[in-house]
Amino acid sequence: MHETHLSNRARLLISCPDQPGIVAAVSQYLQEQQANIVQSDQYSTDPEGGTFFMRIEFNLPSFEERFERVLQDFAPIADSFQMNWRIEQERRRKKMAVFVSKEDHCLLELLWRWRSGELEVDIPVVISNHDQLRDIVESYGIAFRHIPVTKETKLQAEQQQKEVIDAYDIDFIVLARYMQILSPSFVESFQHKVINIHHSFLPAFIGANPYQKAFDRGVKLIGATAHYITDDLDEGPIIDQEVLRVNHRYAAEDLKIAGRNVEKIALARAVDWHIQDKILVFENKTIIFN
Amino acid sequence: MHETHLSNRARLLISCPDQPGIVAAVSQYLQEQQANIVQSDQYSTDPEGGTFFMRIEFNLPSFEERFERVLQDFAPIADSFQMNWRIEQERRRKKMAVFVSKEDHCLLELLWRWRSGELEVDIPVVISNHDQLRDIVESYGIAFRHIPVTKETKLQAEQQQKEVIDAYDIDFIVLARYMQILSPSFVESFQHKVINIHHSFLPAFIGANPYQKAFDRGVKLIGATAHYITDDLDEGPIIDQEVLRVNHRYAAEDLKIAGRNVEKIALARAVDWHIQDKILVFENKTIIFN
Amino acid sequence: MHETHLSNRARLLISCPDQPGIVAAVSQYLQEQQANIVQSDQYSTDPEGGTFFMRIEFNLPSFEERFERVLQDFAPIADSFQMNWRIEQERRRKKMAVFVSKEDHCLLELLWRWRSGELEVDIPVVISNHDQLRDIVESYGIAFRHIPVTKETKLQAEQQQKEVIDAYDIDFIVLARYMQILSPSFVESFQHKVINIHHSFLPAFIGANPYQKAFDRGVKLIGATAHYITDDLDEGPIIDQEVLRVNHRYAAEDLKIAGRNVEKIALARAVDWHIQDKILVFENKTIIFN
Amino acid sequence: MHETHLSNRARLLISCPDQPGIVAAVSQYLQEQQANIVQSDQYSTDPEGGTFFMRIEFNLPSFEERFERVLQDFAPIADSFQMNWRIEQERRRKKMAVFVSKEDHCLLELLWRWRSGELEVDIPVVISNHDQLRDIVESYGIAFRHIPVTKETKLQAEQQQKEVIDAYDIDFIVLARYMQILSPSFVESFQHKVINIHHSFLPAFIGANPYQKAFDRGVKLIGATAHYITDDLDEGPIIDQEVLRVNHRYAAEDLKIAGRNVEKIALARAVDWHIQDKILVFENKTIIFN
Known part of the structure; x- marks a missing residue:
């Protein structure tokens, strides 16, 4: 939905093999970064052996200073779940x-x-x-x-x-x-x-x-x-x-x-x-x- | 649309080569038979050389006595326009x-x-x-x-x-x-x-x-x-x-x-x-x- | 529907008290004027004592010469059925x-x-x-x-x-x-x-x-x-x-x-x-x- | 969507004042309970001072043994976020x-x-x-x-x-x-x-x-x-x-x-x-x- 363009918002998109613990790992990571999850959607083709998809919108206070860090530090988590992922900044218009x-x-x-x-x-x-x-x-x-x-x-x-x-x-x-x-x-x-x-x-x-x-x-x-x-x-x-x-x-x-x-x-x-x-x-x- | 089942109503369906005068001939015929047109729909694939389609709903007072006559007398008109036609009585449920x-x-x-x-x-x-x-x-x-x-x-x-x-x-x-x-x-x-x-x-x-x-x-x-x-x-x-x-x-x-x-x-x-x-x-x- | 703008087409719109013979009278009149009915739609709020509505699209060959005549000669028919009516020329854009x-x-x-x-x-x-x-x-x-x-x-x-x-x-x-x-x-x-x-x-x-x-x-x-x-x-x-x-x-x-x-x-x-x-x-x- | 009725599935429904950390706390808790999140939906009326809503579907292996425990242990987390919550078992038909x-x-x-x-x-x-x-x-x-x-x-x-x-x-x-x-x-x-x-x-x-x-x-x-x-x-x-x-x-x-x-x-x-x-x-x- 339409919202005022918030310069401290980003979207994390993930797809990976489904397994327990993905949501927990991602949401905990975001919390540690002091990001606030605004919306999250999730879908799995099959909870057993299927593919997991997630889209999270989050606000990140002090975006400028922190964003690069968020990006870098997420890589090891992504690797551990074999994620195909990207983070998009709302402030950067396509x-x-x-x-x-x-x-x-x-x-x-x-x-x-x-x-x-x-x-x-x-x-x-x-x-x-x-x-x-x-x-x-x-x-x-x-x-x-x-x-x-x-x-x-x-x-x-x-x-x-x-x-x-x-x-x-x-x-x-x-x-x-x-x-x-x-x-x-x-x-x-x-x-x-x-x-x-x-x-x-x-x-x-x-x-x-x-x-x-x-x-x-x-x-x-x-x-x-x-x-x-x-x-x-x-x-x-x-x-x-x-x-x-x-x-x-x-x-x-x-x-x-x-x-x-x-x-x-x-x-x-x-x-x-x-x-x-x-x-x-x-x-x-x-x-x-x- | 739904209407109370009227026992004196019938539907005339026509298709034939389009040419001037079809509507006039049909509606005049129905009037002579004292039928009252309740609804009529018409479509032509092309006014010049196309095919003409018509559906007329009419009420016929003294239906029992008159219906057979309506049917018989319509044949020559139908022939003159090379019509493919039929009349269905509403009282006769399919x-x-x-x-x-x-x-x-x-x-x-x-x-x-x-x-x-x-x-x-x-x-x-x-x-x-x-x-x-x-x-x-x-x-x-x-x-x-x-x-x-x-x-x-x-x-x-x-x-x-x-x-x-x-x-x-x-x-x-x-x-x-x-x-x-x-x-x-x-x-x-x-x-x-x-x-x-x-x-x-x-x-x-x-x-x-x-x-x-x-x-x-x-x-x-x-x-x-x-x-x-x-x-x-x-x-x-x-x-x-x-x-x-x-x-x-x-x-x-x-x-x-x-x-x-x-x-x-x-x-x-x-x-x-x-x-x-x-x-x-x-x-x-x-x-x-x- | 959309059609090539035909300069010899007009639309007749009628509302009047419903009674037998309206369609016959109108279509016969149009035929006498050598108009060809291209489409007609009709609706009655009630065949007994209701109000009758009709819209007829017709082609009129030699439109220029004949149109005024069509208009004038329709008046007495309209009067006899107490019609509220108008004829619109397609060639005259609103x-x-x-x-x-x-x-x-x-x-x-x-x-x-x-x-x-x-x-x-x-x-x-x-x-x-x-x-x-x-x-x-x-x-x-x-x-x-x-x-x-x-x-x-x-x-x-x-x-x-x-x-x-x-x-x-x-x-x-x-x-x-x-x-x-x-x-x-x-x-x-x-x-x-x-x-x-x-x-x-x-x-x-x-x-x-x-x-x-x-x-x-x-x-x-x-x-x-x-x-x-x-x-x-x-x-x-x-x-x-x-x-x-x-x-x-x-x-x-x-x-x-x-x-x-x-x-x-x-x-x-x-x-x-x-x-x-x-x-x-x-x-x-x-x-x-x- | 329709799925085969899984006897080890449950749904957690939450509403509470929005604040950072809710998703992390809930998903981490579920992971500790060895529950696997199958689907989650979330909505907030306003990330700043609004109300947070969440629905999580999860699978719980060894449902019979564990379910009561899941219920009990969630209470303190719920309290800390002032949650209005309930957990519904899919196996218990309404x-x-x-x-x-x-x-x-x-x-x-x-x-x-x-x-x-x-x-x-x-x-x-x-x-x-x-x-x-x-x-x-x-x-x-x-x-x-x-x-x-x-x-x-x-x-x-x-x-x-x-x-x-x-x-x-x-x-x-x-x-x-x-x-x-x-x-x-x-x-x-x-x-x-x-x-x-x-x-x-x-x-x-x-x-x-x-x-x-x-x-x-x-x-x-x-x-x-x-x-x-x-x-x-x-x-x-x-x-x-x-x-x-x-x-x-x-x-x-x-x-x-x-x-x-x-x-x-x-x-x-x-x-x-x-x-x-x-x-x-x-x-x-x-x-x-x-």
Whole structure:
């Protein structure tokens, strides 16, 4: 939930083999550091031999002085439980790049939520394979980079994209109806750091033209799916899904128009959870602590 | 919507090539017959060269005396517009047979809605390939017929089912989680007269074990789909779909339990629309006037 | 549903005492005028002695030449059934004024849907009691009029507003989170022509600060209600309502943020229906043909 | 979520003034007892000076031998943090009494979910002020007690009800459309132990005949609210709410019929959470860890 941005708050994310004593060890450690646990969520795939996941939000008085210490001293505990872990500072806002093509509804939803303070993130740059949305992006004070993509120039274009991403020190990428398939090597460089919005209720209607397919099948609900990109097209871990009731009066074009509203809602929610470090990925699924 | 059962009400259902003058011809005819149009719904796939669909509810004073006449005299009008049409009397309740296996949630939902007066239908018989649900069915004063089915005896069993259906003069069949695939010849005999509930948001998770597949894919919504059976498994015209939000804490078994509630809601709604002649099938889709 | 803007299409809206023969008379008349009925919806509060409502969409070939004639010749038919009626041309886009204060989410949703072609309307002017949203409005090429309102100057301000509305020949007004109560005389001048979005699920939480009240009551769903304004504050005919699930973690401020999304969806839908003449008001309720 | 009933599992529920060290103290204590935390949820109204809530599910090997010890030894820790606490054993199923009048849809939903194993509870007795539902209840092997209630005999009747409740050692009561108002003294005896289903989206339409009121107001969604009973009629802590879209075609009677489905869903969910000790009450609100 939204709260005033507290500069002395951090989030600890853990996954490790489940075994007794993890919560006790972590919470005792935090107490010794004089951190106050504000919220904690926990999930285990199986208490016997499963995988344990935890997200703890804590306040740390005298954050500046203490934070590095907290980080260093946690390492041995983490090792003893074979933890995969990280600590994120709330004061350090993530940097998000948005990739778009021509359709603007998802982009504008993100920009509006960003400007209104709903999305506590920085958006230094928008990258597009077309030039149409330059003005609107620049009117928000955000850099716009036009990097055209053709079949022949895809890898070059991705090289340029990577340079921009490096230059702006980007933490994660949102594909806001970016109509290009990223190459395996690009995807690999940003594992669980690229969020896509697919305009169907996956796994229904994988691939191109899902609204036409939904029309042809005569479905009574249309959907949208926000997911992390993997090499397997439309098969990455699902973050959120949303649906909308439709009926026989909707032509394929109407489904597309109606679908925009579920697309932007599902995407914005997924982005918000990513920003707040509420998502843990396990195998090909997400655990969402919200 | 529910209304007191009016014995002088009927429903006219029409589909035909669209052209000017259909509504005028039909409504003028009804007026000449002194019928009063209570509700009318109309849809055209395309005003130019498309297919026209209409459902009219009308009251006919002195129903007994006049109804046959209405039926006869409409034929020439229907012919002139090449109509596919029928008139259903509200006073003549449809006869519905329910096919079940062992799971009872969909059956009980239908029985409860029937007894409460929500479903204005007669249910003379329930047919099952198992004997478990006999007592509960008979406690509702409904005949229960146990017709076991094995791979070898499938066609024989279907022959027995048909005999029961004929004996009870059944109008349509509901597969309330009936875990058998009907043979093409059976399906053909009851075109658009067999409603099935599939336990997924079709076309996602076609085939067996959809909840396991949904679990494996890590979806965030699970669904159910009520549809007419065709020879093409899980590909028949969709009548209704419903979804429910789930999360990572749901094991495959939990998805199954949660799914029961969307299954029974989607199925009951589809059955209700069928009873009230609110569904028209066009190619592989449904037009629903509700 | 969305369709290519057909310049030869019109909508006939009727309400009158129910009696046999209305549909026949209207459809026959349209046929004589060579109009082709594309869609028709009908509702009666009671076939015996109730009120009859109808909306017909028709195509009229040679629209320019014939339209005036259609209009004139319908009058005697309308009279004979005591109809309250109007015919709207699709080619004549309505002119909508938006009233706002400082919050921009509802305004931006409407502007986005307007620019994307979802809302087939003209928006010549936005009127606000504050000056904050001038730039964003003007960037859409829409006039922005700042008319401050205080308790003392309310009637004067409304006089100014009326002048602007007259100058731009406005058909209807949308209060997109306009935080002022309109005077009875203003409301009277625009009966069923002012759409408001109330930030609660009416009739729960009437009046000011509904999100605080919702927080205090501990509700598990929050809502928004789009309605026509009447003299009776928050009591006008409801057009649409939408809800969103919340939980104990939402502070009053979080409810407000989450609520924006249901507000903008409910309002945009209501505006769309109004534009397409899909709403008929009867006593203090709406009949919506969609 | 549903899991195989584990006989060595328990749930610890805590509320206390928030302060640093609570999670550490509790988790360390559990570890010392060799308990393994399977799931934990935590919420604080405010990290500074607010109230802290926690629900921990843990497995305790050698449950029989150890459980009493766990209980005893926790007391001093609880005292040091001024905790309001309890530990519930999963192996000890709660005993639930259902109060009904004549309408059976909520009762049957609960009975079905109980028999199917969805609700892990015992239902020793159903109490009614009418005799109609006796057969159906007894067919489930559940005792049925007919205790008529009139204005004059209300207190006597409640005395009888209490005796039945004592005799069956009931833990909590569900009012499944029980159309009587309980006396303050009865309510006081069962604080946060009586769940009611109100047939509206509270706080809209408080009091009698909510569907008629909803019809008169012309709402576009109808709702149901499950809440704990307090002396303040319809004002107790809300547990769950559910809504359903309706339209102008619904008469008051139709709203009532449609409403049954949301009533039974909201009530069943609330009962399930209560059974699993997922609800904590704070002032007049609920914190739900699900």
